[in-house]
Amino acid sequence: MNKRPQAAKRGNVRPILWRGIRGRNLPVISKLAGQRNVALGRRTVLGLGAALTGSLALGAESAHSETSEMSPPADAPWSQSLGAGVVDRPYGTPAEFEAGVIRRNVPWLTAGTESSISFSPLQSLNGIITPNGLFFERYHAGRPDVDPAQHRLMIHGMVERPLLLTMQDIMRFPSVSRIHFIECPANGGMEWRSAQLNSLQFNHGMISCAEWTGVKLSTLLEEVGLKKEAKWAMVEGADGAHMNRSLPLEKCLDDCLIVYAQNGEALRPEQGYPLRLVVPGWEGNVSIKWLRRIKLGDKPWYSREETSKYTDLMPDGTSRGFTWLIDAKSVITFPCPEKPVSGPGLYEIRGLAWTGNGKVKRVDVSVDGGVNWQTAQLHEPVLSKALTRFTLPWRWDGKPALLESRVIDETGYVQPTIAQLRQQRGTNSVYHNNSIQTWQVKADGSVFDVQLG
Amino acid sequence: MFNWAEHRLLWGAIALLMTTASAAAAEPGHFGYGTTPTAAQIAGWDIDVRGDDGVGLPAGKGSVSQGESVFADQCAACHGTFGEGEGRFPKLAGGNGTLKDDRPEPTVGSYWPFAPTLFDYINRAMPMPTPHTLSSDDVYALTAYILNLNNIVPNDFVADRESLPKIKMPNHDSFVWTDPRPDTAAKPCMSACIDPGAVKITATAEGNGLTPKTTGPLDNMQPK
Numbered sequence: 001m002n003k004r005p006q007a008a009k010r011g012n013v014r015p016i017l018w019r020g021i022r023g024r025n026l027p028v029i030s031k032l033a034g035q036r037n038v039a040l041g042r043r044t045v046l047g048l049g050a051a052l053t054g055s056l057a058l059g060a061e062s063a064h065s066e067t068s069e070m071s072p073p074a075d076a077p078w079s080q081s082l083g084a085g086v087v088d089r090p091y092g093t094p095a096e097f098e099a100g101v102i103r104r105n106v107p108w109l110t111a112g113t114e115s116s117i118s119f120s121p122l123q124s125l126n127g128i129i130t131p132n133g134l135f136f137e138r139y140h141a142g143r144p145d146v147d148p149a150q151h152r153l154m155i156h157g158m159v160e161r162p163l164l165l166t167m168q169d170i171m172r173f174p175s176v177s178r179i180h181f182i183e184c185p186a187n188g189g190m191e192w193r194s195a196q197l198n199s200l201q202f203n204h205g206m207i208s209c210a211e212w213t214g215v216k217l218s219t220l221l222e223e224v225g226l227k228k229e230a231k232w233a234m235v236e237g238a239d240g241a242h243m244n245r246s247l248p249l250e251k252c253l254d255d256c257l258i259v260y261a262q263n264g265e266a267l268r269p270e271q272g273y274p275l276r277l278v279v280p281g282w283e284g285n286v287s288i289k290w291l292r293r294i295k296l297g298d299k300p301w302y303s304r305e306e307t308s309k310y311t312d313l314m315p316d317g318t319s320r321g322f323t324w325l326i327d328a329k330s331v332i333t334f335p336c337p338e339k340p341v342s343g344p345g346l347y348e349i350r351g352l353a354w355t356g357n358g359k360v361k362r363v364d365v366s367v368d369g370g371v372n373w374q375t376a377q378l379h380e381p382v383l384s385k386a387l388t389r390f391t392l393p394w395r396w397d398g399k400p401a402l403l404e405s406r407v408i409d410e411t412g413y414v415q416p417t418i419a420q421l422r423q424q425r426g427t428n429s430v431y432h433n434n435s436i437q438t439w440q441v442k443a444d445g446s447v448f449d450v451q452l453g
Numbered sequence: 454m455f456n457w458a459e460h461r462l463l464w465g466a467i468a469l470l471m472t473t474a475s476a477a478a479a480e481p482g483h484f485g486y487g488t489t490p491t492a493a494q495i496a497g498w499d500i501d502v503r504g505d506d507g508v509g510l511p512a513g514k515g516s517v518s519q520g521e522s523v524f525a526d527q528c529a530a531c532h533g534t535f536g537e538g539e540g541r542f543p544k545l546a547g548g549n550g551t552l553k554d555d556r557p558e559p560t561v562g563s564y565w566p567f568a569p570t571l572f573d574y575i576n577r578a579m580p581m582p583t584p585h586t587l588s589s590d591d592v593y594a595l596t597a598y599i600l601n602l603n604n605i606v607p608n609d610f611v612a613d614r615e616s617l618p619k620i621k622m623p624n625h626d627s628f629v630w631t632d633p634r635p636d637t638a639a640k641p642c643m644s645a646c647i648d649p650g651a652v653k654i655t656a657t658a659e660g661n662g663l664t665p666k667t668t669g670p671l672d673n674m675q676p677k
Contacts, residue, residue: 225481302504
């Protein structure tokens with residue numbers, strides 16, 4: 001199949017979209033997507049389907065340009081009517097045309113959805129901030145819906161003055177706001193062995209970035225007073241799994257935050273409402289959500305989540321524990337399998353870079369599989385332990401290309417290839433795959449997840 | 454003589470000095486918010502058990518045979534009667550000697566470094582649909598049963614706060630608790646970095662049927 005039949009189909013589709021708006025018929029786009037897949041079959045999902053995504057999610061704009069009755073010279077229907085009033089949607093929602101921009105899961109990856117993960121739709125996001133409704137989810141016992149009036153934070157163990165704090169108490173402490181990413185160390189974990197998932201969302205969407213507001217953990221630890229023997233903190237959630245991890249005291253006193261707000265509003269239940277820990281630059285699992293307890297001690301706890309899980313199995317049978325740091329990583333978010341290119345011409349390659357080791361210093365982009373590289377432009381703000389945007393103009397000649405990005409962080413660390421990582425760690429370590437992503441662009445503009453030898 | 458304005462200014466300055474001084478000190482209790490938890494409040498939440506030495510293990514005990522019946526009632530539906538795992542739920546036993554294999558099987562027996570961690574995890578998170586409903590004796594019994602399934606303890610083993618920390622798990626010595634990264638030393642070469650002829654696609658996700666849809670409603674696809 002080529003793209004032609006689809007373009008023809010679009011003509012039929014448009015009036016339905018419009019009826020959807022008029023009738024405030026929300027599931028219109030979902031219905032459309034369903035119809036198209038029935039018509040085009042599974043291969044379309046992987047190949048041409050990507051092109052389809054482009055037209056739907058890039059939106060309205062390209063779709064309308066072909067619609068005679070709504071585009072120039074016609075006056076569009078929405079220009080000829082009275083719109084909805086204020087508080088029609090007292091809590092705002094995205095445009096109906098964006099209904100496909102959602103967190104998604106890989107159902108075959110986990111036994112159920114309660115101990116599972118969903119991925120942010122990076123292919124449809126712009127900028128460094130993840131909207132709260134699209135922040136990736138990771139649960140170990142489902143999402144608890146916690147009553148903030150009943151929620152408590154207990155700090156005890158090797159402290160001078162154990163404390164029990166209500167949410168009101170916590171909000172009285174001096175507050176700070178910081179922008180930081182949170183990435184699950186299993187992001188890209190399915191690609192250790194081979195290229196498996198043909199998608200930016202599923203290969204890289206276990207990362208999101210937000211502005212967090214709360215109190216510095218160091219403030220709370222000063223308030224309780226640490227005993228001399230205290231060297232570690234055990235942090236624990238109020239979820240059904242009472243998820244817990246150990247953190248060395250130096251990190252707690254350095255930059256950890258106990259937060260109650262995310263991008264200006266209260267934390268979402270999915271991200272730990274009403275209170276979570278944010279451990280900047282470290283694997284997301286330690287940023288305990290629904291935080292209920294901090295216990296100080298002289299040794300680590302070796303909990304299940306830091307022994308059986310979140311340890312890295314090496315080819316010689318040994319395992320690395322306490323590998324908290326998120327090493328520098330980058331990925332091209334356009335083009336990508338979900339957002340292919342549509343014919344030769346000038347494009348802006350766009351992407352995201354990040355490092356747990358401070359700031360991104362430089363990002364290079366290759367369009368020939370790593371033979372030659374050009375330095376991309378970094379976009380402000382470039383913040384420590386936050387997503388950083390990069391772009392590079394690219395004139396595509398219509399020939400097959402292999403797109404890659406490579407980040408260098410402020411420590412001088414250079415993002416490795418998957419081959420370099422495998423040489424050190426084999427293929428069974430599950431976590432911390434921060435390798436360079438290669439996108440194969442075919443002559444028809446479609447994009448695929450590939451790995452190079 | 455002070456007038457009122459000067460008076461207020463002076464007191465303001467003194468107050469400011471005091472605030473600055475005390476903020477810098479940050480003595481425990483400086484803010485004074487919150488309450489001191491009672492012993493009962495702490496005891497209710499203080500559930501953690503430390504993996505390497507078992508500190509925090511509660512009173513109580515449980516045998517392998519008790520564990521077998523609790524397991525059948527509470528765990529087997531997901532983990533299988535003998536810990537073999539149903540569907541994609543975790544396998545709890547077996548896999549010994551597979552960690553260097555192409556497809557390793559990490560289980561409690563083949564992978565976990567500390568026995569008390571097993572008590573801690575069952576107690577804090579299991580059974581998944583009804584966590585925190587088992588007695589300490591039941592949790593001890595389950596711990597004993599799962600260790601026995603892995604041939605780590607004999608059939609007559611009784612798990613308690615004394616016996617669990619003494620168990621040395623088979624994979625205990627394989628863990629390194631310091632991070633050796635960075636373990637790659639890539640160089641930021643800019644041009645003619647590799648032979649263009651050597652650039653070969655060795656793997657592609659195209660057409661392998663593993664990727665859910667990223668348009669329309671959520672895809673509930675199962676692997677082919």
